[in-house]
Structures are given as structure tokens and as C-alpha cells.
Amino acid sequence: MHPPAQADGTAWWSVAPYCRICGARPALQVTVHAHQGVLMWMRFHREDGPFCRSCGIAVVRELTTKTLWQGWWSPLSLVGFTPIALICNFSVRRKLTTLAPPGPSAPGATRKIQGKPVHQRPLAYVALVPLAWVVGFFIPQIIPAIITHI
Numbered sequence: 001m002h003p004p005a006q007a008d009g010t011a012w013w014s015v016a017p018y019c020r021i022c023g024a025r026p027a028l029q030v031t032v033h034a035h036q037g038v039l040m041w042m043r044f045h046r047e048d049g050p051f052c053r054s055c056g057i058a059v060v061r062e063l064t065t066k067t068l069w070q071g072w073w074s075p076l077s078l079v080g081f082t083p084i085a086l087i088c089n090f091s092v093r094r095k096l097t098t099l100a101p102p103g104p105s106a107p108g109a110t111r112k113i114q115g116k117p118v119h120q121r122p123l124a125y126v127a128l129v130p131l132a133w134v135v136g137f138f139i140p141q142i143i144p145a146i147i148t149h150i
């Protein structure tokens, strides 16, 4: 429940953010990340809110799916940027689910369609390729090398 007024006397509803996409409330100021990496080329993409629950989850699903299939193909992406982006998006998703369902959209604005959850999007499973490589190639090479040196 919001307090009736802010410390400076303004009503909470005059400062509560509107969704950047559909104009509805309640909305939360969050940032959703995507990462792409191919060899030495990397791209960092972000979408800043505020977002309502519906539009925010749609953006999280879209950028997370993009990261899951495009984010693993450079060394720094594989070990750093992509896992960080995915963890950040997971955290944003959790925050967005605490919001109440959005009210009506602003006139002329269209709410973003959530689409399927990430686990129902085939492109998300491209992430299994680098994982399979780590499990199938990297670990069998490294573990015996470590064990023989102990």
C-alpha cells in the first residue's frame, strides 16, 4: 500500500512511474539486459523501464531468449557477460512478478505481448551447445590433467 503523500507533500500517484511501453500503472524502474558475443565481437544491449508487469515480462523473455542463443560465442561472453546478463534478467523477472496486474493502457498505447515463456522457445536451447561442449570436451580434458598433478 502506498502512503497518501510523499515527504514533500506530493501525492504518490503523481510520482509513481508509468510503463514506458503501454503507459499503465503500476510500473517498476528496471533494466533488462541482452548480450551477444561472436569471437572477439561483443554487443551489450539494454532496455530501460519503467515497465508494468506485463510489458516487463515480455521484454525479459525476449532479451533472455536472444542472450541464450547469441550470447555464448566469444570467450569473455561465455565465462562472464552472458551469465551475468541472465542472472540480472532473472532478478528483474522476480521483481516484476511482485507488481499488481497493470491497469488500463494509455490511449493509443499498445501493451507488449508476453508470448511464450523462455523454456518454450526453441532458440533458448541453443544455450545447450556451449554447455554440452563444456561437459563433453572441456571437463574430460581438464579433470584428468588436474588429477594427475595432485
Ligand SMILES: [Zn+2]
Pocket: 019, 020, 021, 022, 023, 024, 051, 052, 053, 054, 055, 056, 102, 111, 112
Ligand atoms: Zn506496460
